[in-house]
Amino acid sequence: MTAPRPKRIPRELVPKGESLCDYCSAKCCRYFALPIDTPENRQDLDFIRWYLLHDRASMFVEGDTWYLLVHTTCKHLQEDNRCGIYETRPQICRDYTTAECEYEDTWVYDQYFETPEQVQDYMDALYGHEYESLRSRKPAALPIA
Template sequence: MLDTKPSREDVGPDQVLCEFCTAKCCRYFALPIETPTEFADFEFIRWYLLHDRASVFKDDDVWYLLVHTTCKHLRDDNMCGIYETRPQICRDYTTDACEYDDDWCYEKYFETPEQIWEYAEATMPRRPGQSMRSPKPPELPILS
């Protein structure tokens, strides 16, 4: 593997793009989740985000749970250790639209439970009896 990777356009037709990559596609997986439509849905997403190495993103109107975890068969050279017997999902994956170029971004991206809760409060209709103001703090006890 080279110290600096060539641009996608500079990789020749006789070369394999993966030989120049850091294997981002093997360092996480993302699963579609239901689009949140009520506060209870956001509570589930908040629960996901309470776990290490999890984030949630929205892209093209689809919400995803993203789990940052490395495939146990990824070798130190960023190549697949079970290439000949890799799962079908890996066989179907192509480099045509992969993240090699580092220029991907998401419509919405949440890393913490606080972020998703703030988003829910900002976008969902207020619940009955809910005020825009913060709750009144309890009164301080009177010292005698």
């Protein structure tokens, strides 16, 4: 049986010699974010809208970089929030440190999109309401009888 994890405490109160990971919910193992090309036109934004039509995906902008954020848990994350393949984990995991990790969960993005409708609103704000979607047009509403 796994010992219960210590209660989450502020980073600066983690006792000397203990790992911040012992107090964490392993947020870094519950998503991945991939930088993408900065959208330059309505069609590029329509592709982003398409990404967000898929479950557990969102987009964010940090500085000048756009990211596709996929909310999915690493298949090797164990119930105690430890890595099940720690000794053979990928290099990206080895390079990641707690020095600038998301333990406090206070990140604020320059822009954040969770729904395709938010991207559509952004497109309309940038380019007007002209419709150039890759998808078929929204059907007209039925008349009210």
